[in-house]
Amino acid sequence: MQISKALTAAKILNPTAYKNSRGLTTRRFDSDPYHWNANTVVHILERKEYTGCTVNFKTYTNSIWDKKQRDNPEENWAIFENAHPEIIKPDMFKKVQEIRKQRHRRTRTGKSSMFSGLVYCEDCGAKMRYCTTKDFEKRQDHFVCGNYKSNTGSCSIHFIRAVVLEQLVLNNLQVVISYVTAHENYFRQVMTEKMSLKSAEIVKSAKRKLAQNEKRLAELDHLFIKIYEDNVAAKLSDERFAMMSEQYEDEQATLKSDIISLQAEIAEQERQTENLELFIKKAKKYDGLNELTPYALRELVKAIYVEKPDKSSGKRKQKIRIQYDLVGFIPINELLQAEKQRETA
Numbered sequence: 001m002q003i004s005k006a007l008t009a010a011k012i013l014n015p016t017a018y019k020n021s022r023g024l025t026t027r028r029f030d031s032d033p034y035h036w037n038a039n040t041v042v043h044i045l046e047r048k049e050y051t052g053c054t055v056n057f058k059t060y061t062n063s064i065w066d067k068k069q070r071d072n073p074e075e076n077w078a079i080f081e082n083a084h085p086e087i088i089k090p091d092m093f094k095k096v097q098e099i100r101k102q103r104h105r106r107t108r109t110g111k112s113s114m115f116s117g118l119v120y121c122e123d124c125g126a127k128m129r130y131c132t133t134k135d136f137e138k139r140q141d142h143f144v145c146g147n148y149k150s151n152t153g154s155c156s157i158h159f160i161r162a163v164v165l166e167q168l169v170l171n172n173l174q175v176v177i178s179y180v181t182a183h184e185n186y187f188r189q190v191m192t193e194k195m196s197l198k199s200a201e202i203v204k205s206a207k208r209k210l211a212q213n214e215k216r217l218a219e220l221d222h223l224f225i226k227i228y229e230d231n232v233a234a235k236l237s238d239e240r241f242a243m244m245s246e247q248y249e250d251e252q253a254t255l256k257s258d259i260i261s262l263q264a265e266i267a268e269q270e271r272q273t274e275n276l277e278l279f280i281k282k283a284k285k286y287d288g289l290n291e292l293t294p295y296a297l298r299e300l301v302k303a304i305y306v307e308k309p310d311k312s313s314g315k316r317k318q319k320i321r322i323q324y325d326l327v328g329f330i331p332i333n334e335l336l337q338a339e340k341q342r343e344t345a
């Protein structure tokens, strides 16, 4: 919706008006050539073909008698990569889908933060909520743990001001970027080792979960046949049958979507060498970064974990941990320490 508002305000021709301006016929006629619908933007953002592939079987029809076009689930699509020149880089497309999956809570004031959906509480793992009001000055905007509700919540107060967060994230990124740029080979060596250990663990547990899901899915198929037969044989009432099959279908849908994300997770882990190279390339691209932009943030950062403030020194000190995109956590302190030792040696 925000993008469509920006396009409307910038007086960019909408797709229908653009087609008209090129002398192409269109089915619809929009009265305002600059008016953009939020749905149009969604359609553009989700259109995989822009990455250069051809997608077949996005819809299907039941039979030659029922010609209604139905949406085919994505796992049934046939995708042919590099079918035509790309206009969107595939990794940018992937990033956009990721951002769209994170539900953005738009505040009532209409203000939003580039960190929305990226910030988590280190203690309880909950997402942190962006809080702002119209009268807030920028320095008062803050994030608070989703499990913290004054005195009744399950998490003790976790709170960080948005400006503090921005400064901490920028500092972290700057240190990592300059390290990667200066010591690319050593960074590659350490991260390869770290990632292959971590990745073996993740792949093992994802494969175990995947096998369980597939087994349960097969069980459900049998159960479904069983209740169907019982229903036909009048051993199971129609209401009961309807209720049970609905339950099975729900469980089936959940299992199927979990299977898809597990497969993606495994594939992602198996691509880790490629991911590491991609991260190094991105980090080097941002060498000299002195201001955090939403795009740089999304390109480099997957999640930010906020720790409980440390007041032992009398001053409020807060630490964050950044999970970087493509590579996860970077043991930057150890890397810097090792660097110092190498220098003195």
Ligand SMILES: [Zn+2]
Residues within 6 Å of the ligand: 121, 122, 123, 124, 125, 126, 145, 146, 147, 148, 155, 156, 158
């Ligand atoms: Zn919490």
